[in-house]
Structures are given as C-alpha cells and as structure tokens.
Amino acid sequence: MTPGQGRPFALDAGWIAALCAGALAQLQAPALLPHGLAVGLVAFAIAAWALARHLAGRASASGGDAVSVVLAWVAAFALGAGLCAMHGEAALDRRPPAVLDGTTVRLDVRVVGLSDFRQNGARFTADIERVIGASEEVTDALATRRIALDWYGGGRSLRSGEVWRFAVRLRPWSRPMNPGDPDEARRALLAGIDAQGVVLASDRPLRLGAPGGLHALRGSISDRIIESLGGERARFVAALAVGDTRGLSDDDWERLRQFGLTHLIAISGFHVGMVAGLGVVLVRLVWWWWPTLAHRMRRRPAAAAAALVVATGYAALAGFSLPTVRTVLMIAVVAFVIGRRRRSPSAQPLLFAMALLVLSDPFALLTPGFWLSCGGVAWLLWCLPGSADPWSPRTFLKAQWVATLGLLPLGAAFFLQVPVAGPLANLVAIPWISLVVVPLSLLGTLLMPISEALSTWAWQGAAGAMDAFWWTMGQVPEAWSSSRWLPEVSGWSLALALLGVAIVLLPRGLRWRYAGALLVLPMLFPPLAVPPRGEFSVTAFALPRGDALLVRTTTRTVLVDAGPESMDLARRLRAAGVESIDLRIETRRNAGRFGGAASVDRAFVPRDHWRAPGTTASVRGTQRCEAGRRWTDDGVVIVALSPTPPAAGAWPDEACVLRVSSASGRVAWLTSDAGRWVAHRLASPSAGAWVIGAPATLGDWRAALGASGGIATRAPGPSLDRRWPDDLHRVDREGALTWHSSASDAPARARNGPTRWWHPGSP
Template identity: 25%
Template structure:
C-alpha cells in the first residue's frame, strides 16, 4: 500500500525515485538482517547428530526411496541445551515409510552442514539459489525410527486447503502420470511429482515457463473472474448504483489473483503479475487512463521493494524481460492479423531471451518459437481452465470427466512436444562468461526486432558475430588440457587435445535421484561445444566413478569405452577391457594405460585403470582408486617413468592410498583431491595431507576450488585455474 501511494506523488520524477530508493534500501536492510544475520545456525550444530523441531514448508521431490523437503527449524537441541532458531534447511529422508506433508510439524534427529554446491562452467549455481531463498544448510534425517509428528495440518488453513486440492487432483488422475504432475504444477505450483524425463522434454522444447505460475496463468484466471462478476453484477441495478460493475469486477479479480498466487507459492513471476493487476485495479478505481508501459515499470520497481534479493534471481529478470519484449514489439502499431502478431511476439521472446539464457544457462531452446505457438494456447485457454475448474468443483462425477479430458489433452500435448524434440533441432549450446559479448548480442536482438521502417535489422548480424564465433578454448598441436570436474564425492576428468576428447570417469549417482553426470559432467561438455567424446575410461565399478553411464551414452552414443568393470558394464556397446600397455597418440599427445596388467575384470579398486598423459614438456597421472599395495606394484613395474608434474591422488585422498614412497617417486608439483565437501568418509585424510606437505607438494581440492583446470603447453609452464575463484559468488 505504501508503494501504491507513491503513484499519487505529484512533485516530479526525482521525488518518486528518491522515495522508491529509500523504500528499496529499507527493505533490503530489514530483509538482509532478518534472513541472513539474525537466526543463523551456530557452527557447533554442524556435522553432528542434533534433535530439531521443524515445520515442513515444501516437498521438493518425492520418490519411492527418497523424499527431499524444505523445512523451517523451530528449535535445535544438542547434548548441552536447546535453542529457538528459525532458519530454513533442506533435508533428505532415505527409505522412509513416513511421508511428511507441507504444514505439518515434525521432530527429527538430523545431521546438517553448510550449503555447498558444485562450481563448474555451465553448472547450476545452487549456492546462489540457496542464498536467495534463505536456506542456510542441508542434511539428512539420521534415523527414521526417531521421526515423530508433533502437529498436524489445520484443514482450515491455507496449507490445509492446498492439501485438500492436492489430494483431490491425485485421487482423480493416474498415479505417477505426467498429466498428474502437470496439473499439480499448474494449479498449486507443486513440481515435486515431475520426472526427470518430463523436465528435460519441457526444457528442450522451450516450454518450461508454462508450468511457472506467472502473468499468463494469473491473468487468465483473474480475467475470467472479472468477466464473470462483471456479468453477474450488471444484473442488479441496486449493486451497480452502489459500486460500478467495472470497479467491483476489478476488485474481485484482484482478490482471485491474490488467492491463486498465494496457493501457488508466491513465486517471483506470480508477484510480478499480481502487482501489475493491482496497479491496473488501482487505476481503474481512480478512473485513471491505463498506460501499460507505466504499469510495467511500476510493477518492476515495487517488485524490488518487496523482494530486493530477487535482483539476484535469473527467473525475475527473464520474467520482466519477456514482458518488455512483448511491449517493445506491440508498440510498432502495425496493422497485422492476430496470427501474424502472435507469431511475431513468439519470435521476439525466443530471440530476445537468447543472450541472457546463453550467459546464465549456456543454452537455449531453438524450437521454442514453434512449440509455444501451439503449447501456449493449449495450456492457457484449455488445460489450465479445465484443471482449475475440476480442482475446485466438488461434484465427483463432473470432476472425474473433466480431469479425464484434461489428462488426454496433456498427453496429446506431450506427444506433440516429443515429436518436435525428435524431428526438429532442439537445444543451442553457447558457453560464454564474457559480459561484453552478451551485451553485444542484446543490442543485436533489439536491432533485429526493430521496426522495418528504421532499416536497422541488417546491422544486427554484426553484433551477433562475437557470439557466433566465440570458442570456449583453442588448443594447439602437442598441447592438452585437463579439467578435474567438481562432482562432489566422486571423480570425473575431461582431457582435451587439439581434435580429440577423453573423459575419465563420470562422478556419482545420488541416493535421492539424479547424478553428477547429469548435473556437472554433461553441462560442462555441452557448454564447451564438445560434440564428440572419442574415449570414455571408467576406471572401475564403484558408483562414484561409473555415474549415470546410460545417460552419457544417450548424448554420446558412439564413444568407445575402456574399463576394468567389464562384467558390470558388458551390456554396453563399443566396450573393451582396460589393459596395461595400450598406447595411443592424439595430436602429438601420448596416452598410456599403466594398469591393470591382468585381472578377472570385476572392476574393484585394485583393478583401477591408471592413465598417464604426456607431451614433450609435461606429464599427469590419473590413478583411480588404487590402494597402497597397488601403488607398490606400479612403482615396481615403471619406477622413474611414473614421474609427473600433476598427480590425481588415489581414492580421493584415502589414508590407505598415496603412500610416502609413491608420492616421492612421482614427485608431483600438484596433487589433486576430488572429494565432496564435508563428506562422511573424511576425505582427504589428514595423514595424506601431511605427507604431501612434508614433501613440498601443493594440494588442490575440488571441494575448495571447484573445477580445477590445467593447460599443458608444449614449450611453456603449465597454467592453472580454479573455477570457484573465477566466478561471481555470493
């Protein structure tokens, strides 16, 4: 209400701007202090068993074996005392038969640690996401037996109403179906039932935005409410004399929009839409002329006053940029047919958002302009209204019929999107962290979308050239690069020569679903424009090295696989045993397999594939999960030939590996540890770090550095970079 009052100020633009700035600053200080200074979790509660009382705020993902949820602590107890602390944390429950619901209060024994995410090019910055959402820590429930529900949901509360609607949707739709997941997302903003395959389909086809409760959805629901009440209100002369029909309908539409936004979780796009409707309603009640551009700018300013940290959220910028592009295009005043105008808007949004998507996500859906031509009308004007009506309509026979029709339409839409995914070019991958290239591309977009009368469209290509011809890295003949990818507790390494690429291991598979292959390895490969992997070496059979190899083969089906885990992976095509003595040369760079010499190829730690890479100047050694006795055999077989400038420590720095004699023989300048932050195995072991220190070896760790990148030139010193120190980090 204070923000709306700024509109009434008549003393000039500068006074308004000063008021807005002061409100923004005040809101920033209050929210920063409340969310990020007060109620912090003391460090002594981390990495140990504690008893907490929490209220469940959101179920992020629920599967057969795992549940991930966001909870707000009410009280934390350790062995000494209990303290009231109100802070959001993310918890995982493994193989739990109890199903906590949003709005309930529970008592858990948990272990938590500070939030820490991967740091790789192309990867999702989960640390920034956690900061924006005020999530201080993540952990897991220590034992399911100690779980106790201490408060149930009030059926008359907002959460209780949401759960009633959710249960109704689940009861009338097929369990685990894509239709059920999409209806839940559209009506309640609940995406916990969406599968990885469905998310990927929507992402590749550029239709993910349809499931984010935004202006499209809220505007449609509130618009329907406006027309309904406007028609009913005009039936009564007395009501029209009391309050004009337009004013009453506008207020009613605003109330419905607020309730829908509240039920759906009040995300940034929903708040933006709600603010725009509020400003329109305010102007309607004041009998002021409605200017869409002024409404847009006011909504933007009021958004950052209400949520100042939304400026760090990419979805906030994409939401407002999409509206800006629509206003930019429709301001041309062309006399075009509705179909051509609709296509032009889709073209503007697809092209206009590309530079921002390339900068933040390093990819964009090229077929979005086509898929959205039919997906937006289907979802907005058919699927969403049917879902909404069926969810609130309490005549079971009618609801069952509507839900059935809705599910069939959703299945048809998914089939259409799948058809487009297969037969049309899907994603464009561009990796650039250069802000000037992105700004140049934005200027090119504005010129490309400018009115034809200005004749500036032809100049757009000049501003796109830096983006089109940008190459992430050029590698010369006889040079090679090695990137130790940050995959948490696991190992994955990318090796590149001038014309060839090799991947050594694929990281781990998560108990909660997903894998480091999906979240770290593939995004890096795709954003580096690597269209072919010549060899994949899977050092042995452990899950933190095999990763999601099936997903990797889906993206790179023709890759040759070398592994000691032949018995485990023999179902894969183009696979052969990793044997000592195999040598090949790529672009002047020599690759040698040093172990295993002979084995039953079960693929345990002792059979790890050991790879040596060298040019005339430098050498690096990759050792998998070898133990100390295996290192002795390696020393016996190769002696001084093992010397390397860089060594990837065996078994993530375990105390049973990296013996002092082995480290002395190799004599590396750098020792690399690929391990998860505060992992339960306590890797790297302190004894290993002490050995390295005593020998003058510099230790680099992925949990501290993020991705560790080496470049080995033929006639110069190696170059080193840690990605966590390069990127902007909150």
C-alpha cells in the same frame, strides 16, 4: 469524471533502471556494505529524492529539470544498494553460526510447501517451532528459522502443514565447485531458508499435528488430483493447478527444455492474468444480469477488484512464485488506477510491480523468473502498439516472435540452452495449454467442494488434452527437437546479445536492423580456450563421492570415469564447453566412477570406449582398458600401462592406469586408485610430471615418479587429512582444477564464477 481524467499517474523508467542497478551492484559484490554505510545510503536516497522533487517543481517546462532527473536516478541507485545490503545483512544474521555445523538437535517443525519425494528419500522445507533440550545459544540460533531437511530412506508419509518432531544433524551450505554447479546458498537465500540438515531416522521421528493452513490445502488438492487420475496422467494437471511439479520426471523436463516450454508448465504470470480475466468476465455477467448494481458501484472498479482477488487466490495456490507475484502486483496497480480514475500509461503497471518487488525483496533480481517475466512484458510493450487488436492472428504471431527473440539471450544465460524448435512449439503450446489445459485444471479444482465426479471429469479432460499435445511433441523429428547447449555465458556476451536483439526489433523501416543478429553470435558460439596442437589439459571435477577427469586436446575430448549417478556430470560437461566426447575410459567399474556413465552416454554418445578392467563388452566395438592400449591424436598420446591382460581384474588395486604425454614431453599420470605396489612397478623418474588420482595413493605415486605435483580427486580420510602436504592440491577444497601441459605447474580453477557474499566463509 470519465476514464482518462485526473492527474497523470506515472513512474520514471530511468528511476526503476537505476534502482535495479543499485541492487544488482550489491548482489554481485563479494561482500556486503557495512551496516552504517547501508543506512547512510538509504538516508541519502530519501534526502536526494526530496531535493529532486523540489528542483523538478521549480524547473521550467523547457527541459531545465535535467539536474533533478539525474539526482533522482542517483537517489534510486543509492536506495537499491542500501536496501539490498540491509536485506542481505538480515538474511545472514538468521543463519546459524558455522560452529553449529555437524551438531545434532531435536526440533519440532511444521512442514511447509510440497515435499520432494526421491528414490533415496524426501527433501522438504519446514518452519522450526521449538528447539528441545538445547543450550540457550543453540535455541536462539534456530528458533523461528526455516530449515531445509533431507530424510534419507523415509519421508513418504509427510504431508504439507503437519507438525513433526525430528532429530536433525545440521550441515553447512556448499559453494559451487564445478562449472554448472547449482548454488545451494543462493537458492536458500531466495527461498528464505536459513539452515539445512539431515533427519536422523534412527531417532524415531514423531508426527505431532495434523495438516493445516494454505500449504495443507495445496497438498490436499494435489493428492486429490493424483488419486483421480493416477500419478502418470496427473503430473501436468497438478503442476498447472497448484504448481506441484514433483511428478515430472527428468525425461519430461528434458523434453520441455528441448522445445523451450518449461515456462508454460510452471504456473506463469500469463496463467494468472488469464484467471484474472475470468474474474472480469464474472463481474460483467453479474452486472449484466443485475443492472441496478451499477448504482452502488461502477462496473470497471468492481471488475478490477474481482480480477485482483481471483489472481491473488490463484497465486496462493501456486505458492506465490515470483512470476505470479509480479502479475498480481501489476493487476493491483491497474485496479488502483481504475479505482482512483487516474490516467496511466500502459507500462506503468510493470514499472510499479518491478519497483515493489525490488524494494520488498531485492534478491528477486537473482532469479530467472524476474528477468524472464518482466523482460517478456517489457519487450511486448515496446514492440507492440497499444492499439493493436489482441485477438488478431497477426498480433499473436508477432507477440510470439517478439517474446521468443527478446528472451533468447536471457534464457540462454540462465539455462545454457537454446531450443531449435522453441518458437514453433510455443505457437502451438501457448494457446493449447493456456486456453484448454489450464482452464480445465482450474475448473476441476473449483468443482471439488461441489461434486467429486464433476471435478474428476474436468481433470480428465485436462489430462487428455495434455496427453494429446505430449504425444504430438514426441512425433517431432529429433533434429528439430534438439537444443544447442552453451558453456557458462559471460556478462559482456550477454550485454552484446541484448543489444543485438534490441536492434533487430527496431521498426521495420530500418533495413540494417538485422545486422544486430551479429551481436548475438559471441554468446551462441563463444570462443573456447583449447590447448595448442601437441599439448593437452586435464580437468579434475570436484565430485564428493566419485571421480571424473576430462582430457582435452586441440580438437578432441576424452572423459576418464563418469562420477556417481547422482552428480549429473553431463550438465557440468556442457557448462565447461564440451559438445562431444571422442573417447570415454573406465578405470574401474564402481559406483563412484561408473555410476554416471549412462547419463553421459545419452547426452554425448562417445565415439570410442575403453571399458573397465575385468569386465565384458556390453557394446560391440568397445575395448578393455589394459596395458598396451593406445590412443593418439593432435600430437597427444594416451597409453594404458596397467593392468596386464592376464591379471586384469584379479587384484583389487589394479585399476586402469593411464599416462598422457604431450609433444613437448610433459606427462600427466592418471592413476585412479591403483595401489602402492603398482606405482613402484610402473613408475620411473619423470621430471615435470603430474599425478592425478585418489588421495590414498597419491603420495606413493608422487614419490615413485619424482613428480612435480599432484591433484587429489576427492577428500582424503581423516588421518591423511591431518598430515596432508601443502603442495598437493585437492578438489574438495579448491574446486575443479585444470592442469595445462603447456603452462606452469600451478593448476587453474576450472570454474570462473566469483565468490559472493552469501557463500560460506565470505567476508
């Protein structure tokens, strides 16, 4: 039987789309379906699928099977929703109850994955093997769970696969509070992490067991690469060999994002496919050298099996990331089809891989890797003919154009960034990294058991090739390497952008197809709600250990304080739609208000700057924030009322106090942490005024002003928390809040993201 004979081996693309739609409907819901309903949906899906198969068998060839097709799609939707609900219920059941938050327990854990070493300690993931000296309730809630741990001030001696004994204080998952906040609970759900906590170093952690298993192998290979090359040169080689990206700095990631190259540094499906191709080449060489092997096993099935084995091994070294798993599944489908000598359209491996991923792990639909990986392959299958020569330069250039344009809406939605030079950079980076750097990195890994010198030589070649490419990227003018940052993308603008891209990529004979680019504009240039002329808005960000306020007028943006260094305020400002800062004001130069100033200045370069009271100018042209300082634009006036110049910085509670006034007379007082006596000295009754500042003095300012309401910029202390007034808002409970001078007194939430079922406290 020759290739191409046998029964068709095909899966309906509409069925896959319905399956994904059902899972997505449950993932986007605020609550999980009841258990009984989820089980009922799965049972209905199985029965409906059997009925659809029966109807399809009886339908005529004249298209009378439309009912069976629709019924199969309905069954797929129900199956996706029901299975996703059951997976979600199982994941939530593994989380410890909220009453255990803050509890200290002693645990024996095995370190899994690669630990993330930071300036203030280490963050790592571990499997709980034993709970020591705890009640039966606590033991049942934590045994066999996976936990994410922070070890502040320690952790440098951690190695993957080791067994340790820790005293751990459990802590709850936090939900996103600001625009652009990472969703910790969702990340935990995707990684299979059930709890998180902090290692109590005061209780002397103990190492109980030596490294072992696959995680230890990954860690040892990464350590060997670092020892051979040094930390600086080894960072890209370790990332491409075993998926260890810990050595990449923030500046490295920023440059990769500017050129749209992040997908090449993390081990991608393309790299796995290329490694699988090496397995095919190896089998061809063996069969050429020993032709009699063909009598025992045909060359094509042997090559397919070798490709699957090699690809699985490389995916294991990469930690089985989602793009690598997708590629392994596609290779497995191809190997099965070749082994059974069946016919299969070119899209079937992708469809089967998507089906297996959704059925086994519907949470994969929440990851950028699923959509970028599967979406890229789907665009290439649709736009490039199967007969095209893969080695043709024209085919390569067209593939780059299709992949870049097709993934632009998805990349912008996930990363809120559109690199200007992304297409051109990928034209150089993809062949150079994939055909030079990756093979040398893998060759060094394979040579480790044979010769230390040869493996080091291969790694040095990979590092040299990457250094040359990295230097070349650094010579690109800044205007070309810039990116357009986007605010949080809405669902309707993403759908329009995908439709527009699909129209642009239609066959070349349709001259009007370029009009589809107009549908991408609402996502790239979204309409922003700005205050009318003469009015303003104040946004108080929810930063646990600091303050930051954003004042907006019709055309201007003012930032008051910049939060702590660890909070990455620049990302949150970009997600809120900020493109530039006209004035940055420091009310106090402490870590909670000034720590993030350097990163904000690098990202936005403020046009003007009022420095904190009592400090000297570090940049020419800056002015001190003191009484009498004034800024006016768009009919809005910002006036500094304190401290007075002679006493600037002389008193600990004399922070810079600002009053923001609109043309209509509405006033907001930004009081920082100025004390009670400053409030009574400056304040005068102001009907309709609002006070935004530190919780310790917010009540005093409100009483002195007779203000309508107030917003606390951080959590109050325990004693004040117990008697906190109900009509004073708090960002630590409600999230980032925006008060509009032209609207009602109730502030609005600055983050519009909905609550999902995996968030703490959700139904």
